[in-house]
Amino acid sequence: MIHPIGHNPFATRSVRPGALxxxxxxxxxxxxxxxxxxxxxxxxxxxxxxxxxKSTLLETLRPKLEAAGRHVVAMTLYQGQRRLPPQGRHQxxxxxxAQLVVDGYEQLAMPARWALQRRCRxxxxxxxxxxxxxxxxxxxxxxxxxxxxxxxIVNQLTGGDFSxxxxxxxxxxxxxxxxDVRETLFDLYSLYxxxxxxxx
Amino acid sequence: MNTPRVTLSLDAKAGPYxxxxxxxxxxxxxxxxxxxxxxxxxxxxxxxxxxxxEDLAVHFFERLAGEEGDVLDLRAPHxxxxxxxxxxxxxxxxxxxxxxxxxLRVFLGRGKDVLTERPFQLGAVPAAQMLE
Numbered sequence: 001m002i003h004p005i006g007h008n009p010f011a012t013r014s015v016r017p018g019a020l021x022x023x024x025x026x027x028x029x030x031x032x033x034x035x036x037x038x039x040x041x042x043x044x045x046x047x048x049x050x051x052x053x054k055s056t057l058l059e060t061l062r063p064k065l066e067a068a069g070r071h072v073v074a075m076t077l078y079q080g081q082r083r084l085p086p087q088g089r090h091q092x093x094x095x096x097x098a099q100l101v102v103d104g105y106e107q108l109a110m111p112a113r114w115a116l117q118r119r120c121r122x123x124x125x126x127x128x129x130x131x132x133x134x135x136x137x138x139x140x141x142x143x144x145x146x147x148x149x150x151x152x153i154v155n156q157l158t159g160g161d162f163s164x165x166x167x168x169x170x171x172x173x174x175x176x177x178x179x180d181v182r183e184t185l186f187d188l189y190s191l192y193x194x195x196x197x198x199x200x
Numbered sequence: 201m202n203t204p205r206v207t208l209s210l211d212a213k214a215g216p217y218x219x220x221x222x223x224x225x226x227x228x229x230x231x232x233x234x235x236x237x238x239x240x241x242x243x244x245x246x247x248x249x250x251x252x253x254e255d256l257a258v259h260f261f262e263r264l265a266g267e268e269g270d271v272l273d274l275r276a277p278h279x280x281x282x283x284x285x286x287x288x289x290x291x292x293x294x295x296x297x298x299x300x301x302x303x304l305r306v307f308l309g310r311g312k313d314v315l316t317e318r319p320f321q322l323g324a325v326p327a328a329q330m331l332e
Contacts, residue, residue: 005292005299005321011249189251193294197330 006196009157010189015182017055020156023149033057033140034064040138042070042099042126047134048143051180054130055103057143061128062101070099070126077104083112091119098125105129145179147171153181154188164195204237205230208304208316216321219286223320227304229274237272239265239307242280246288246322250296259285289323294330 013019024030037044048054055076065072073094075085081104087093088100100120105113113135120127129137147170154170155162165188173191177183210225217223223244229237244260260282266272291298301319308314 005249005290005297005319006327008249008297012251012254013249186251190294194330197294197327 006193008189008192008196009159010185010192014157015185018059020056020153022053022057022060023152028141030060030064033061034068036138036140037065037126037128038068040140042097042128043120043137044128044140045105045135045137046128046130046141046143047132047139048130049132049145049180051177051182051184052143052145053149053181054143057141058101058103058128058130065099065101065128070097071095072099072101073125074101075103077102077107079107081107082109084108084116088116089119091123091125094123094125096123098123100125100127102127102129104131105135106131106133145174145181147174150174150181150184153185164192164199203314204306204308206304206306206314206316208302208318210302210318210320216290216324217284218323219284219289221284222281223284223302224279224281225302225318226277226279227274227316228277229272229306231273231275236309237266237274237306238309239263240272240274241305241307243303243305244282244284244300245303246290246298246300248296249299250293252296284322289325290321291325292327294328 022030046054046057058074062072062074071094073087075088088102094100100116102108102116108116117127119125127137129135151167151170154165158165169191170184170188173184173187174181177187206227206229208225208227210223227240227242229240231237240263242260242262243258245256245258247256248254262280264272264274264278288298290300299319300322301317304316306314306316
């Protein structure tokens, strides 16, 4: 038997937004969020701290928006990115009806936000953003880190196998990382590697 | 639509493959009554796995597609072979790993597809060790 290269359930391909589904609170479904967005004329924001699942939620919403007839124009802004990438500025190239989805909206300088809102109004496009702090758009959902949700994610990633990474490991890393789910999963990758190699 | 039963296998080999070795295998697609296979794509590729951005490159690619409106009949085993390259060699690193695999994607009607992978090892680079 030739053993393939070691698997790690916390690798980027498994934990990146889009690979994981957002886990909703028990009283909310993805359709409810789409409905709230529709009720606000397809404008709204998702607010939450770093690593609380905003990007994952946007990815989970994406196919539902497409199914609702919206044509998603998505962009992600990184630390210190004050201007929109080209697809956010070239309004003439947006499909109709366009749904702009901006992950990391708080990075934009105020003039860039106003310009984007003007373009969206002119094109009758929707605007869905994620942000660390409220920015004045209708708030659809506050995301908050939660140890139970994180444990459910780990359960999903490991197929329920807690023999290498235990629930106590998850709780400890979550505390050390100040309740940042993304950074916790990053640490669990390293812990998994250490244990796997030690046990070999 | 029923999902077809896809079998992808590599010929038995003792130990890892070496650069220049010929990789041989076969696949077959067991079609259930309502499943239609529009095309299949076979790739031999490597990809990285780890904590950062991922990379991928395709070493071999073959596509079989039915003529317009036709469906493919792949119930008989379909063999493939290709020579493996010199690099990159499989590597079980801590931050990044290099993984080789044969990937078969079966395209069904209505935009659905089925993906099957068979990993293999190229070369015998020792796994990285972590310093305590």
